[in-house]
Amino acid sequence: PFDLLSLGELLLRLSPAGVERLVRGDSFQKQVGGAELNVAVGAALLGLHTGVVTQLPAHDMGNFVKNKVRSYGISDDFFVYDHSSDARLGLYYYEYGAHPRKPKVIYDRKNSSFYSICIDSFPEDMFRAATCFHTTGITLALCENTRRTAIDMIRRFKSNGTIISFDVNFRGNLWTGEEARECIEQILPYVDIFFCSEDTARLTF
Numbered sequence: 040p041f042d043l044l045s046l047g048e049l050l051l052r053l054s055p056a057g058v059e060r061l062v063r064g065d066s067f068q069k070q071v072g073g074a075e076l077n078v079a080v081g082a083a084l085l086g087l088h089t090g091v092v093t094q095l096p097a098h099d100m101g102n103f104v105k106n107k108v109r110s111y112g113i114s115d116d117f118f119v120y121d122h123s124s125d126a127r128l129g130l131y132y133y134e135y136g137a138h139p140r141k142p143k144v145i146y147d148r149k150n151s152s153f154y155s156i157c158i159d160s161f162p163e164d165m166f167r168a169a170t171c172f173h174t175t176g177i178t179l180a181l182c183e184n185t186r187r188t189a190i191d192m193i194r195r196f197k198s199n200g201t202i203i204s205f206d207v208n209f210r211g212n213l214w215t216g217e218e219a220r221e222c223i224e225q226i227l228p229y230v231d232i233f234f235c236s237e238d239t240a241r242l243t244f
Contacts, residue, residue, distance in 0.1 A: 040088070040168055040169065040170065041088050041089060041090050041114070041168050041169040041170065042082065042087035042088045042089060042169070042170050042171065043078070043079060043082045043087055043088075043089045043090075043169060043170065043171045043172075043173060043204075044089070044090050044091070044092055044117065044165070044168065044169040044171075044172050044173070045075040045076070045078050045079040045089065045090070045091050045092065045172075045173040045174065046075060046091075046092040046093070046172070046173070046174040046178060046189060046192060047073050047074060047075025047076065047091070047092075047093060047174060047175060047177065047178050048073055048075075048093060048129055048148065048151065048153035048177070048178065048181065048185075049071055049072075049073045049076055049091065049093050049095065049104050049108065049128075049129075049153075050071070050072045050073050050128070050129045050130060050131050050148060051069060051070075051071065051072075051100065051103075051104065051128050051129070051130050051131075052069065052070045052071065052072040052130075052131055052132075052133050053067035053068070053069055053130060053131070053132050053133070054067060054068050054070070054132070054133045054134065054135065055067060055068075055134060055135075056068060057135070058135050058136070058137035059134075060134060061132055061134045061143065061145070067132075069103075070107075071103075071104050071107040071108065072131065072133075073091075074175050074177055074206070074208055075091065075093075075173065075174060075175055075177075075178070076091055076108065076113070078173050078204075078206075079091050079111075079113050079173075080111050080113060083111065083112045083113055088114070089112075089113055089114065090113060090114030090115070090116055090117055090169075091108060091113055091114075091115070091117070091118070092117045092161070092165070092192070093117075093118055093119075093153060093156070094118070094119045094120065094121055094152050094153050094155065094156040094160070095118055095119075095120055095121065095128065095152055095153075096120070096121050096126035096127055096128050096151075096152045097120035097121060097122045097126060098126060100128045101120060101121075101126075101128060101152075104128065105118060117161060117165055119156070119160040119161065120152075121152035121155060123152075123155075126152045127150070127151050127152060128151060128152065129146075129147070129148030129151035129153060130146070130147040130148065131144055131145065131146045131147065131148065132144070132145040132147070146212070148181075153181070153185065154181060154182050154184060154185060155184060156184070156185060156188050157184075157188060158188050158191045158192060158195070166192075166195045166196050166198075166199050166201070167199045169196065169201055170201065170202060171201065171202040171203075171204055171232075172192070172193070172196040172201050172202070172203055172204065173203075173204040173205070173206070174189050174192070174193070174204075174205060174206075175205065175206045175207070175208040176205075176206065176207045176208045176209055176210070176219060176222075176223065177208050177210055177213065179219075179222050179223070179226075180210060180213035180214040180218075180219070180222075181213065186222060190225065190226055193205075193226055193229050193230075194229060197229045202231045202232065203226075203229050203230050203231050203232070204230070204231065204232040204234075205223075205226065205230045205232070205233055205234070206234035206235075207219065207223060207233075207234065207235040207236075207239050207243065208234075209239040209242060209243060211242075216242040216243045217243075219242075219243045220243045220244055223243065
């Protein structure tokens with residue numbers, strides 16, 4: 040059994056070396072990112088058995104992500120794969136800051152393979168396999184399908200007695216405060232552990 044399963048999109052992070060600018064650098068270092076992955080990694084570092092629930096493209100970049108996640112000690116038991124001809128991995132470009140210049144992030148994730156994730160792709164025993172299930176407002180905000188899938192998974196895990204953890208993690212580039220509030224209020228009755236900054240609370244509640 041897992042101590043924690045975390046649902047979310049895994050992204051390829053491309054960064055110029057050091058403090059090089061995106062507009063100037065000639066090469067990128069690649070890494071794997073994702074808010075929900077970060078939670079699984081943090082919990083694993085505390086000695087917990089964790090896994091990520093996600094959908095990746097069934098090609099070499101999907102395999103790169105899978106291997107990276109495994110190297111962090113995170114289970115890929117609940118990775119499913121998109122075999123469509125236009126399967127793609129979401130990207131983000133991250134420029135490290137150098138005082139007084141702040142870090143910069145540019146996302147290129149729309150219609151990635153994660154956007155078509157479906158609850159029916161996962162085995163029924165997954166919903167009995169974890170002590171705690173975690174996801175974030177990012178997954179709810181990406182598109183109508185990821186929102187529906189996340190809410191359905193929350194309900195399914197909760198019906199099996201799983202602790203539900205939810206981080207609002209509000210991103211203004213994905214939805215408005217009002218949209219976030221309307222959606223999050225639907226899941227609050229199922230949530231046991233709720234993370235929300237004071238600034239986000241002022242925007243959304």
